[in-house]
Amino acid sequence: MGLGIVNLMENIVPSLEERLDKAEKALERSERMAVASRYASAIMHEVNNPLEAITNLIYLTKLERHDPQQVLDNMTVVEEQLKSLGKVTSKALTFHREQSEAKDHDLVEIAETALKLHSDRLSRHGISVTRRYRGPAMAFVFGSEILQVVSNLLLNAAEVLERGQGRICVSVKSCPNSMHMTITDNGPGIPDRFATRLFEPYLTSKVSGTGLGLWLSSRIIEKHRDTLRFRTSRREGKTGTTFRISLPLATKA
Ligand SMILES: Nc1ncnc2c1ncn2[C@@H]1O[C@H](COP(=O)(O)OP(=O)(O)O)[C@@H](O)[C@H]1O
Ligand SMILES: [Mg+2]
Structure with missing residues (x-):
């Protein structure tokens, strides 16, 4: 009878441990997912800004098409914005890593x-x-x-x-x-x-x-x-x- 309980406990205890372990892993995973989705939205936000800026600059350039200097200036800013888009995408691949310098x-x-x-x-x-x-x-x-x-x-x-x-x-x-x-x-x-x-x-x-x-x-x-x-x-x-x-x-x- 006593032995039976010990056997029973032995069967229960490891499975409890296993379950705890599994629960912990699941929590960790969901924590990681939450962080990842937070970063994903942050990155979307960062992508939207340059996109909107480029849209604005194209609109401006159409208006200012007769002024070559202005067109050139606008294109320089478009170029910078495209570069910063590129940086955002590389940031998306390596969330936390710092790329630029002050x-x-x-x-x-x-x-x-x-x-x-x-x-x-x-x-x-x-x-x-x-x-x-x-x-x-x-x-x-x-x-x-x-x-x-x-x-x-x-x-x-x-x-x-x-x-x-x-x-x-x-x-x-x-x-x-x-x-x-x-x-x-x-x-x-x-x-x-x-x-x-x-x-x-x-x-x-x-x-x-x-x-x-x-x-x-x-x-x-x-x-x-x-x-x-x-x-x-x-x-x-x-x-x-x-x-x-x-x-x-x-x-x-
Ligand atoms: N200059 C401001 N005047 C009044 N409310 C503001 C101003 N700036 C921010 N807010 C408030 O703060 C909130 C959060 O702003 P933000 O973090 O930029 O997110 P979002 O612009 O997407 O709502 C805005 O929704 C707005 O209610
Ligand atoms: Mg805002």
Whole structure:
């Protein structure tokens, strides 16, 4: 009888262990799948930006076809965007690996490139853009990634602005210990329930939003060991939102 129980236990115990082991493996697999699908959506988001930019540039080039210099300038930006698409695909193959290096970049140039990339969208929405560029603008950054952040912030602003009444101000200024770039809009502001978790993935108020733009952006700025902050107001007559990116100063003065 006693022996019978021992035999029984021996049969049960290994099978329990086996089952636990299996469950653990399944969990691990589903964890890996979740991470992979998160990266897949992030990468889709990164592919969409250059695609949209290239579409815009083709449209612009058709309009500006009589100005050879302009056509050439546009093609140079198309080339850069195609390169960054290529980088995204290679990133898709090796998720985490870092490919580019931080270098000294002109933030005004990055801001202007982003504005140019989305000029079609901005003008279609009747948005007026002001620039405030003060002092030196060099920062030590991963250039294409900062371009991605500025693009995300500009598109987010454009998406909340009312047709014909929208204003966006882009500023770049140098501070004693860092460079600051801000993007301000006079949109409706961010409701509290969103503002408290704005940088979480998948948080979106849009029907076809991914909720990944700000999450990605904050990760990019974190990688620079700097900050992405925002201030927002929903006060009647004074609504709007400002995002401020702080970035490391250039290595060469
Ligand atoms: N400038 C802004 N003004 C008002 N709301 C904003 C602004 N920028 C972002 N948001 C809010 O934050 C949410 C998350 O933005 P984001 O991460 O870029 O994802 P998505 O644009 O795909 O929704 C948006 O859906 C929107 O509700
Ligand atoms: Mg967005």
